[in-house]
Amino acid sequence: MKKNFINCLCFTTTLSLFSAFTSFGQQLERHEDGVYSNPHISGVGSPTVVYHLDALLATTVLNELEIYLESMNAITGVEIAGQDISITFKEPTTHEMIYLFIQRMEMLYIHKPKNG
Known part of the structure; x- marks a missing residue:
């Protein structure tokens, strides 16, 4: 009985360590910055980036977007001019750095599903 318990304990410990090392290795995996690029964004590398819209958005959506962007701590200014x-x-x-932020902005405001 003791031998089975010790074997089980060793197996469980080994499995736990393997999964911990595997997840640690995945956290360290890095991709080149270009993998995260978005064709609508220009100015990356400077503090000011410009998102170029394909089409004009409704004024109410642009106002909501501006309020959303200005509420972010990492953003110091927002300016909307036409499609930029x-x-x-x-x-x-x-x-x-901005990949997930831009995806969220697109999901919530740019490609927002039309209700009704």
Whole structure:
């Protein structure tokens, strides 16, 4: 009985350590910055990036978007002119740094499903 318990304990410990090392290795995996690029974004590498819209959005959506962007701590300024949304960050940007932020902005405001 003791031998089976010790074997089981060793197997469980080994399995736990293997999964911990595997997940640690995945966290360290890095991709080149270009992998995160978005064709609608220009100015990456500087604090100000510009998102270029394909089509004009409704004024109400643009106002909501501006309020949303200005509420972010990392953003110091927002300017919307026509189909260009200029976003000024506190520090120079990388594609990876703004990737998830831009995806969320597109999901909530740019490609927002029309109700009704």
